[in-house]
Amino acid sequence: MERVSTGVEGLDRMLNGGLIKGRTYLVKGCPGAGKTILSILFLLDGAKRGENVLFISLAEGVDEIRENMNYLGLDVSGIEFIDASPTGDKTIFGDLFFTSFDIDTQGFKSMLEARFDKSAPSRLVIDSITMLRVSAKSEMEYRRDLLSLIGMFKRFNVTTFLTSDIYEKNVEDYLVSGVIELHMIDIKGKILRGVRIAKMRGIEFDDTMRPYKIVKGGMEVYSDLSLFEER
Template identity: 40%
Template sequence: MIPMVKRVSTGIAGLDEMLGGGLIAGRAYLVEGPPGAGKTILATHFAMAGVDRGENALYVTLEEPADQLKEDMARLGFNVGSGNFKIVDATPVNPERSVVFSESPDIEFGESFERLLNSLSAELRKRDYQRVVIDPITMVKLTVPNELEYRKIFLAFLKTLRRYNVTVLMTAEVEKSDVEKYLVSGVIRLLRVESGDKIVRAIQITKFRGSAFDEVMRPYKITNQGIQVFPEETVFI
């Protein structure tokens, strides 16, 4: 008898429907798209869907300062004040918090992927997290310029996180995510496409190991309550 697969909600009903009920728990996924596509909003939906269920969520922000990110999240109605939610500011805006050039006061991020992994592992040992967001993974990639070396380190990174049985969601720009999308368990792509005589936002699942999924481009909108996906509608190019 085939065991039931545990599903994890993305926090977006239409996207969960496209995924056949949600992401598969304990695996790593990538959300890729151009600037302004809503990658961070989607990642926030994912983290907060866990918080709403009483799970612990860890959000590592590498690009947008934590205070600003919290303001944006709160404006969309997310409960950023929950004790189950921890956000770590590892942005390069403040030299003392740079993931690339120095250390964060919350988690000791440094100059390499190995430092990131050690720091994440230390935090995951301190608390039982179910969800982890790294937004964007692109910033860490800058610390490993050799692509072959990066591939090896990234694979080791995924294997280590798997030991903690957390579901991981990473974000990246489309043009900078070739290595990651081959190694993660699933890829969700956000696009801006021409549909007839207008430009629309479209979401597409391009990879989802271990499950059937909807491969069709579906329209989505960014509203004052976050992202809304329309799984019954199709984007025609």
């Protein structure tokens, strides 16, 4: 099975060489944890290898994301962005996509499918999946739609990151091939950041929480350090 780098060396080490191509992964963490940054690094790694990579923003405006990434010193010109945030350019996906502010996942899927038929990216980020969840009419509907979305990504061999700011285990945890959690832990007023792989099908992985930092140029994962002193 072909492996795909996450764009972060230390995280690749935790994954014994990277993710499996064509599968869908969930990146979880509270706001500010670094989900968008990790997602961008994943796409930049593909762009660096000459791949087509696509970032779909369902929450934040794309201009803001570009600004934040530039501030971090990341050149995102190799990434294609689609702004599907509520304030974004609603014409990109046509009428299919938006009925006022809510998103219907079936419509989202058929639009993406039409686009992939013409040119499928090799890597995709949907930031964040929470927007699809809140717009679903029921848990059943959400599960069915998400499953068919993940199936489509597999058919087109697109390695995908979905981001989520919900910590509890949810439908999506069960449907994806792997879950990467970005934790921010308050210890006496000091925030410790830790990355943990909660699930990863088909890969022998490091299940210890490892410290990570957001730095100029991206993210560093210290795969040989433990967040907590082991005794």
